[in-house]
Amino acid sequence: MMQDSLIDYTLHLADNSLIMGHRLSEWTGHGPILEQDIAISNIALDLIGQSRNFYQYAAQLKGGVTEDDLAYLRDATEFKNMLLAELPNGDWAKTILKLFFFSTYQYYLYQKLIGSTDTQLSAIAEKSLKEVTYHLRWSSEWVIRLGDGTEESKKRIEKALEELWDYTGEMxxxxxxxxxxxxxxxxxxxxxxxxxxxxxxxxxxxxxxxPSPKGEPVPTLREGQGVRLNGKEGKHTEHLQEILNDMQYLQRTYPGCEW
Amino acid sequence: MVVDNKISVGEIWQILEKITDPEIPILSIVDLGIVRDVKISPSLLVEKGQGVEVFITSTYSGCPAMDMISMNIKMELLQHGFTNIKITQQLSPAWTTDWMTERGKEKLQQYGIAPPVGKVMDQQFLDDLKVECPQCHSKNTKLLSEFGSTACKALFQCQDCKEPFDYFKCH
Structure with missing residues (x-):
């Protein structure tokens, strides 16, 4: 049914931004220098703000639930984010490369989503694109700085590429x-x-x-415990559950708790 | 102040001009371009007070000031006798610094924040950007970080007076 697909699609967009934003927020207070700590926290804030816009819309489409229910009370198997978003940050190089792949994806996705016949998705895309343009610019500069930097920084970003490339096909x-x-x-x-x-x-x-990445992104789905992993369909790595344990703890322990 | 049915939309705008941005308290939400429209809607009429609908838009998606701004609008209008107030957040067209008033830009400068240079964001805008130092007015300044103390600002430093300062990004 089209309405169900629209809800799932909206949740997928929301989950991508929320999980990526939550991961980036783990750097807050731990960034390599103050300016970059602030930068990555700002990007996390943008992404979480975008996810709120999508969740509010999904809640309206579903009826009877709030944006908070969707973010805090769904189980891991109900989340539809890409696996790339939930992977642990690793070191700075891995975080940067993850964000660069993700921002490039969002940049082109939102450019096209503006043309959606759904006016609300189009409006959220228009708003988000301005922010993502900045994220893409910032993460691109860092990829260049690390790749063309020292022997150590190059080694690290090459290692990050090795670890992340197989997750890009899912996009x-x-x-x-x-x-x-x-x-x-x-x-x-x-x-x-x-x-x-x-x-x-x-x-x-x-x-x-x-060096250019080996071949084009192929949808290599990781085999895990006999289950084919596919984030968009709720088949996640164990890392998503780790995020949810942290992020949902308060609402699950004290239902309805507010600041 | 008692509101009768003759209050004009213009008077409501004047009331809204008293409400400031919580993070940049010298700027009103009208100067910032956050208030997009004001409507006195017949469908919102209740009892004797007239219903009013205020349309606002956030600067950035994750701007934490929006809830507080909505509450402040409600409080201010309640104090002016409105009893039926609706705040509607709209996303499109997306907020841009082009909507900031000239008066708003002057206030920013006086406050020590460099106002946005130029109109609408183009992709190369940071490359040949000449931002004026709000302290000594030198244009010999440099970008320290694309992200500053809030999502809407970048961090610059003046190469002449050496003072670091916030720049309100052209967005």
């Missing part, structure tokens, strides 16, 4: 609800994103004097 592998929404001009056809995404990665990697 372009549509779930049923994404296909359904794309077919109805509500969502974005992911097939059209891949080339733009890849070109941006190649361009920034060249500036960073990093």
């Amino acid at each position: 372009f592998l549509p779930s049923e609800y994404e296909s359904e929404c794309a077919k109805n001009k509500i969502g974005v056809d992911l097939g059209f994103l891949k080339e733009d995404w890849m070109n941006k990665v190649i361009q920034i990697f060249a500036e960073a004097t990093l």
Whole structure:
């Protein structure tokens, strides 16, 4: 049913931003220098703000729930974020590369989502794109700085690439609800994103004097405990549960608690 | 003050001009371009007080000041006798520093925050950007960080007087 697909699609967009934003917020107070600590905290804030806009819309579509219910009271299997978002931050290089892949994806996705026939998704995309443009710029500069920096920084970002590349394919592998929404001009056809995404990665990697990634992103789904992992369909790594344990603790322990 | 049915939309705008941004208290929410529209809606009429709907938009998606701004609008209008107040948050068109008033930009400068330079964001805007130091007015300044004390600001330093300062990003 189209309405169900729209709700799932909206939740998918919300979950991507929330989980990525929550991960980045783990750097708050721990950034390598003050300016970058502030930068990454600001990016986290933007992403969590974007997720609120999506959750509010999803809550309105579902009826009978609030944005807080959707963020704090769903189980890991109900979350639809990409696996890339939930992966642990690792060191600064891994965090930067994760954010660069993610921001490039959001940048092209929101550019197209503005054209959605759903006016609310279009409005959120328009608002978010301005912020994501900044995220992309900032993370690109850092990829270049690390890749073209010292021997150590280069080694670290190359290691990050090795660890993250297999998770990029998932971005372009549509779930049923994404296909359904794309077919109805509500969502974005992911097939059209891949080339733009890849070109941006190649361009920034060249500036960073990093070798181009091996091949194009393939949807390699990790095998885990006999289950094919696929974040968009709720089959997550154990890392998502770790985030939820932390993020949902208060609401689950003290239901309805407010500041 | 008792509100009768003759209050004009213009008077409501005047009331809203008294409400300031919690993080930049010299700027009113009208100067900042956060208030997009004011409507006296017949459908909101209750009892004798006239219903009013205020449309606001956030500067950045995650701006933590929005809830407080909404509450302050309600409080101020209640004090002026309105009993039926609706605050509607709208996302599109997305907020831009182009909506900031000239008076607002002057106030920012006096407060020590460099106002946004130029109109609307273009992708190269930071490359040839000349931001004026709000202290000594030198244009010999440099970007320290693309992110400053709040989401809407970047951090600059004056190369002449050496003073670091906030720049309200063109967005």
